[in-house]
Amino acid sequence: MVSAVVSAFLCTLPCYAALGGDISSVQDDQARINASLRVTQTNAYSVHELRSPTGVVVREFATSSGKIFAVTWHGPWPPDLQHLLGEHFAQFQQAVQSPNGRAAHGPLTIQQGNLVVELGGHMRDFVGRAYLSDQVPAGVRAEEIH
Amino acid sequence: MIVAARPPMLFCSVVLIGAALIASCGGGSAHNNSMPSPIAASGSNVQPIVVNSGPASNYANGVFTTLTVCVPSTSTCQDISGILVDTGSYGLRLLSSAGGGALTLSLPKQTSGSATVGECAPFVSGFTWGSVNSADIKLSGELASNVPVQVIDPTFSAVPADCKNSGVPADDTLQTLGANGILGVGPYAQDCGTACTQSGTNNPGLYYGCAGSTCQVIAESLTQQVQNPVALFPKDNNGVVIELPAVSGSLPSLSGSMVFGIGTQSNNSVGSVTVFPLNSSGEFSTTFKGKTYPAFVDSGSNALFFLDAATTGLTVCTDNSGFYCPASSTNLSATTLSSGTNANISFTVANADTLFANRGAFVFSTLGGPNAGTFDWGLPFFFGRNVYTAIESRTTPVGSGPFWAY
Helix, strand or coil: CCCCCECCCCCCCCCCCCCCCEHHHHHHHHHHCCCEEEEEECCCEEEEEEECCCCCEEEEEEECCCEEEEEEEEECCCCCHHHHHHHHHHHHHHHHCCCCCCCCCCCEEEEECCEEEEEEEECCEEEEEEEECCCCCCCCCHHHCC | CCEECCCHHHHHHHHHHCCCHHHHHCCCCCCCCCCCCCEECCCCCEEEEEEECCCCCCCCCEEEEEEEEECCCCCCEEEEEEEEEECCCEEEEEEEHHHCCCECCCCCECEECCEEEEEEEECCCCEEEEEEEEEEEEECCEEEEEEEEEEECCCCCCCCHHHHCCCCCECCCHHHHCCCEEEEECCCCECCCHHHHCCHHHCCCCEEEEECCEEEECCCCHHHCCECHHHHCCCCCCEEEEEECCCCCEECCEEEEEEECCCCCHHHCCCCCCEEECCCCCCEEEEECCEEEEEEECCCCCCEEEECHHHHCCCECCCCCCCECCCCCEEEEEEEECCCCCEEEEEEECCHHHHHHCCCCCEECCCEECEEEEEEECHHHHECCCEEEECECCEECCEEECEEEC
16 A cells, blocks of 8 residues: 655646546645645556545546546545546536426436436535446445545 | 423334344434423424425425514514425525515615625525515514525515526525525524625625625625524524424325423433534435435435435336336435444335325325435434434534534
8 A cells, every 4th residue: 555645836837637547646636736646556447535625535447557437536526527527528418407397406316328326415515426337446345435 | 381292002003014023123323202292382482383385385305384474573473384494504594475485575785885785696506696684583482683584575675696507506485495485494503604694706705795786705704694493592402303293194284393402401312312523524424235325305306316316226207207216115224423422224115106196195204205316304304203403513412503403
């Protein structure tokens, strides 16, 4: 297990998106939200944990080849999903817009193809995760992604 | 104070559906619902509430009330019905007539220098955008004076990019909100707190100063933030008790009471409730099948939202991924944890598609849905159980808030 705290540095545009992107972009994320960074390694994946000054903790899960297959978050405010979902943001926004009939008022679960997005919590306490189900390394269970 | 008792037979008939008849109906597990909880029928601190289809005529498990808002320190007032009662948020938000809401009264707007103050208020599945205005708020015999409230208004200045980037849609129409407003009576006094009083990167960016079409994040003092009006009452200001009768199956509507104050009057005494304090994230804990999860109590969540299909064995509906659709009604139990006595909660989850096929029903005691890794004890939890919500740092006879008790 490796743990490191890396000091923030300025973001050089463009800031690449997270989910589905390369883990090298985690440093862009770190700079963009002025966060501290902590890295944890398991056999199957690495976890890059960013803690923003506003108290939001974002974890980015990367495969051994460096591809981000999941992001999770927890904190008093919602994260910038446009940034965290990257190329999948538009797909998420489309899915989230269609409450047919009697809608759920509470947490939100979106599953569209290989994209899974789960939003939960309540005002002043937001929690959630997004992952690409076909990119999750073999043997990794969904409950490990938190 | 007139207090009406729940019919005991109705209560026990509900528990018969659950798994543990003896534990729940015979008074075995802690005190939890061993006796039907009485519902306060009237009083200067008793606000009528009702679960029904709401002003958009399509809300499942929405608990609503009618309140009066006035231009501060005047008798220029408006009664507004169809206000959602929400223990999961803080402060009053009113949908403007521009968004199809009932509010037509012109309430004075809050300003910051020459700018008009706007707010992007984050909810889980949507955000509300609009100006911050001042109002006197009358609820039963209680009055909160000169309260900052949000007026949800799609015609207010353009939604800032940072607000849109949360990714969830704007709840700014009667159809998307399902209510004429939201009355946040949860366990905090403000919707943001100290974070929004700061400047720079520590500010989460809920409040904006808007001039013309441009809005910029501003620091907003605690007293200027949108407030839980209960915290501003001269008395009965330490929290609320939501009281709804037990429900067997589904109903068209259900009446109950919201009592202001905890242990401040004879009709809101704490009796033998168990207190469940909140941690710094505003959560407590619930154990299910031997594992412990974060949990919260939320009248504004319209089902019991908990865990996932793999953990619960409940199938998610194919046409609406927000709810569970088990092949048959399933009895489950969980334990809510406190520092003292725990409470065993028996509940039933039925097929949401089957429940919603009953077009005339809007009260569903067995509506459930997924919520990965978390227990959200939504409105069905309140049926047959008086639920106390104490506001942060306010004292009560059973300790200081924030806490839930039942």
